[in-house]
Amino acid sequence: MITLDSVTLTFPDGGSRIRAVDDVSLTVRPGTITGLTGPSGSGKSSLLAVAATLIRPDSGTVIIDDIDTAALDLAGAARLRRERIGLIFQQSNLLPSLTAREQLTVMNELGGRRGAKAAANARADELLERVGLAEHGHKRPHQLSGGQRQRVNIARALTNEPSVLIVDEPTSALDSERSQQIMQLLVELTTGSSIATLLVTHDLSLTPHLHDLRHMMDGRLVDA
Ligand code: ADP
Ligand code: MG
Numbered sequence: 001m002i003t004l005d006s007v008t009l010t011f012p013d014g015g016s017r018i019r020a021v022d023d024v025s026l027t028v029r030p031g032t033i034t035g036l037t038g039p040s041g042s043g044k045s046s047l048l049a050v051a052a053t054l055i056r057p058d059s060g061t062v063i064i065d066d067i068d069t070a071a072l073d074l075a076g077a078a079r080l081r082r083e084r085i086g087l088i089f090q091q092s093n094l095l096p097s098l099t100a101r102e103q104l105t106v107m108n109e110l111g112g113r114r115g116a117k118a119a120a121n122a123r124a125d126e127l128l129e130r131v132g133l134a135e136h137g138h139k140r141p142h143q144l145s146g147g148q149r150q151r152v153n154i155a156r157a158l159t160n161e162p163s164v165l166i167v168d169e170p171t172s173a174l175d176s177e178r179s180q181q182i183m184q185l186l187v188e189l190t191t192g193s194s195i196a197t198l199l200v201t202h203d204l205s206l207t208p209h210l211h212d213l214r215h216m217m218d219g220r221l222v223d224a
């Protein structure tokens with residue numbers, strides 16, 4: 001669950017500061033997707049960064065599940081992200097030299113737990129199957145389509161069974177049919193695993209998939 005209460009985030013802007021997020025309160029419950037639309041520069045990505053605990057707000061509270069993130073130090077926030085938050089962005093940020101399956105296991109291998117490799121491989125195969133890529137685990141990014149790369153990205157975000165997914169324009173590089181499929185997949189994963197998903201999209205044809213839709217303007221949530 002994501003609970004934002006009166007969140008404000010400013011950035012320096014010449015001599016003054018710009019309110020990228022201005023007094024935003026928002027709740028996303030487990031098993032639901034809240035969509036966020038709004039013009040470029042309205043603060044959508046900034047709001048996601050705050051919800052993902054990547055940036056600390058100037059004021060207001062960010063609660064993930066039942067954890068008040070203001071109480072966490074940097075290591076605590078990193079651990080919260082690793083254990084509870086999945087991030088999916090427009091660019092898939094896959095490593096070119098790794099297979100789809102390795103994209104999902106590399107973090108566990110870097111973590112270095114002994115004997116964890118077989119478990120990580122089994123988990124990767126299960127996730128690839130869930131996103132419809134069971135037959136493609138051996139392929140590298142250049143051998144996959146844009147939609148398939150985004151599926152790998154989604155599977156990777158699910159590796160640690162997050163309770164929260166933060167998704168920024170996941171379909172902006174895809175055609176409309178692939179976009180619908182990716183959105184459908186995100187809905188299935190969100191409801192099937194009781195995840196609280198906050199998702200920015202420009203594409204209004206995708207919004208029927210969502211449980212809730214909010215609009216942003218000049219850093220504020222506004223009525224449609
Ligand atoms: P959106 O995702 O809706 O396009 P952003 O959240 O990226 O909007 O940006 C909101 C506002 O905050 C914009 O005016 C942008 O220029 C500003 N902004 C975003 N990130 C930074 C940053 N790191 N430093 C300074 N200003 C920023
Ligand atoms: Mg943005």
